[in-house]
Amino acid sequence: MDATPGRPSNQELMLEEILSDALNQPVSGEVANYIPALAMVNPNHCGIAIATLDGEVHTAGDADIPFSIQSVSKIFGLVLAMGRMGDDLWHRVHMEPSGHAFNSIVQLEWEHGIPRNPFINAGAIVVADTLTSHYSASKAAMVNFVRSLANKDDIHINQDVYQSEKIHGNRNAALAYLMKSFANIESEVEDVLDHYFFQCSIEMSCRNLARSLGFLANRGMQPGTGDQICTRRDAHRVNAILSTSGMYDQSGEFAFTVGLPAKSGVGGGIVAVVPNYGVICAWSPRLNQFGNSCLGMSMITRLAEKLGLSVY
Numbered sequence: 330m331d332a333t334p335g336r337p338s339n340q341e342l343m344l345e346e347i348l349s350d351a352l353n354q355p356v357s358g359e360v361a362n363y364i365p366a367l368a369m370v371n372p373n374h375c376g377i378a379i380a381t382l383d384g385e386v387h388t389a390g391d392a393d394i395p396f397s398i399q400s401v402s403k404i405f406g407l408v409l410a411m412g413r414m415g416d417d418l419w420h421r422v423h424m425e426p427s428g429h430a431f432n433s434i435v436q437l438e439w440e441h442g443i444p445r446n447p448f449i450n451a452g453a454i455v456v457a458d459t460l461t462s463h464y465s466a467s468k469a470a471m472v473n474f475v476r477s478l479a480n481k482d483d484i485h486i487n488q489d490v491y492q493s494e495k496i497h498g499n500r501n502a503a504l505a506y507l508m509k510s511f512a513n514i515e516s517e518v519e520d521v522l523d524h525y526f527f528q529c530s531i532e533m534s535c536r537n538l539a540r541s542l543g544f545l546a547n548r549g550m551q552p553g554t555g556d557q558i559c560t561r562r563d564a565h566r567v568n569a570i571l572s573t574s575g576m577y578d579q580s581g582e583f584a585f586t587v588g589l590p591a592k593s594g595v596g597g598g599i600v601a602v603v604p605n606y607g608v609i610c611a612w613s614p615r616l617n618q619f620g621n622s623c624l625g626m627s628m629i630t631r632l633a634e635k636l637g638l639s640v641y
């Protein structure tokens with residue numbers, strides 16, 4: 330035990346220092362505005378949380394403010410789909426890095442409508458298709474899954490973001506219709522996109538996101554409840570694809586400098602899985618050119634260096 334009641338723990342002091350160093354950096358990056366409702370967020374928010382496997386959560390800054398999880402939701406969708414589809418899923422979406430932007434369409438035609446991986450938009454849309462086919466109410470299944478993982482009932486979607494994604498979702502619609510033309514979308518495109526936009530619009534805090542993904546650091550078993558969320562093999566597979574593709578076109582650099590399976594979202598959140606230790610979640614809305622949070626990257630990099638967390 331390194332904390333007495335009312336006094337910050339050593340971990341919290343370290344997180345405070347990392348947060349304060351991040352906030353002292355020159356401002357860089359831009360809040361995502363291609364989904365106009367996302368641009369309404371205060372760009373100065375910054376928070377970080379570490380949820381360890383023993384059930385402790387250490388935080389600094391805005392770690393309890395819910396934000397739009399966006400592409401981080403692709404992890405939840407993938408875990409649900411792997412449970413439902415088994416290995417058939419991997420005929421519909423592959424597990425290779427794309428080398429292109431997260432919403433790129435060029436590769437998809439050359440590769441006959443099979444997305445490179447489940448973390449680019451096209452791949453997550455195929456995963457959404459499997460969920461709409463396998464669940465009578467896939468959106469409810471998704472939000473209930475997230476609530477049960479976080480052990481919180483008060484996790485909601487942001488209606489403004491949801492509607493904004495629908496109105497400005499032409500690129501995603503193009504991806505979905507192209508895949509439908511290759512028979513890699515089974516349900517109606519509108520239903521699939523509705524599910525996809527819904528899951529991207531879920532809001533969670535750093536604390537709750539870090540807690541919800543503990544099973545990935547714990548061979549598929551959720552710390553605290555002991556529930557087996559996915560098999561050990563699937564936890565290994567999700568972490569492997571996170572390592573190669575979770576940070577999009579910056580996944581190589583992230584592996585090189587940080588060395589953790591991780592996933593970003595254009596809401597400014599990044600989660601990083603530390604096997605056998607816990608999950609880190611950082612949030613700051615300003616993004617670099619790859620769509621990854623500038624300060625989120627820098628805070629996780631510092632933390633991984635300080636604690637020697639790289640898996641390599």
Ligand code: DON
Nearest residue numbers: 399400431529593594595620
């Ligand atoms: O579909 C989109 O473009 C967004 N709803 C999600 C993209 C995203 O978060 C990519 N992450 N860096």
